[in-house]
């Protein structure tokens with residue numbers, strides 16, 4: 033198979049020929065049809081996450097078709113289209129797994145970080161962590177749902193029953209979740225990089241009731257805010273933007289340091305929370321409601337060999353929506 037391989041941190045991915053992977057008894061192998069590009073992939077390349085497996089094939093928004101299957105896999109079949117997300121494996125036995133919080137497992141494997149991902153023509157996954165996708169929807173449009181959609185969904189659930197909800201950072205996740213939130217009857221307030229009128233117009237086109245720079249206060253206080261951007265300096269702004277008792281949810285896996293802030297903006301029972309990973313139940317819940325919402329996913333498509341360009345464009349904010357690689 034061919035893959036875009038990260039051999040060393042802080043370096044470009046390299047187009048590499050590798051031996052075709054063979055699935056173990058509990059695994060499936062897919063022919064990759066599309067793989068989304070997530071900000072987490074940049075954090076892996078930049079060495080901002082501890083202990084990556086190296087060399088590693090990044091990519092954890094994989095849409096693929098099963099072409100080989102392990103002997104003990106029962107619920108999936110050759111030819112089936114599946115999605116392979118970030119959570120690639122859990123031990124099933126630790127205290128978190130036993131309390132239905134497998135997203136916090138003590139011994140997890142993560143696709144494209146500690147096990148090989150989907151920037152490749154083939155990928156192998158633990159069958160228990162793959163989602164059947166059926167045949168509705170294109171490979172390209174489904175790929176970003178598998179992390180941006182799914183972990184965004186978990187963030188939205190954790191934000192609670194907020195009528196007015198702010199999104200700080202309006203990229204792949206927020207553009208999907210804005211549509212979900214609107215479908216749920218919420219009002220979305222979109223915060224972009226200051227002066228980014230293009231992204232503000234994009235947010236309004238998806239139904240946001242207000243869009244402005246992250247340096248601006250919203251026109252009225254919000255019930256909750258989700259911080260998608262990896263920018264710790266946004267946290268005090270978001271706390272100031274929510275009502276008493278309001279929640280601020282950090283949706284990313286990595287964030288720059290949060291500056292010191294006065295206790296008064298947290299007091300009055302405001303809550304600051306983070307979201308880590310996903311559970312398989314999150315995936316099932318989200319993939320069930322996504323077709324009902326009729327999410328329109330805006331994608332920027334690149335050939336697999338241009339993964340470095342896709343990552344560079346994501347870093348620079350050069351496109352709206354989500355980047356997707358096609359082998």
Ligand SMILES: [Zn+2]
Nearest residue numbers: 126129137138
């Ligand atoms: Zn566990």
Ligand SMILES: [Zn+2]
Nearest residue numbers: 070072179180
């Ligand atoms: Zn991701």
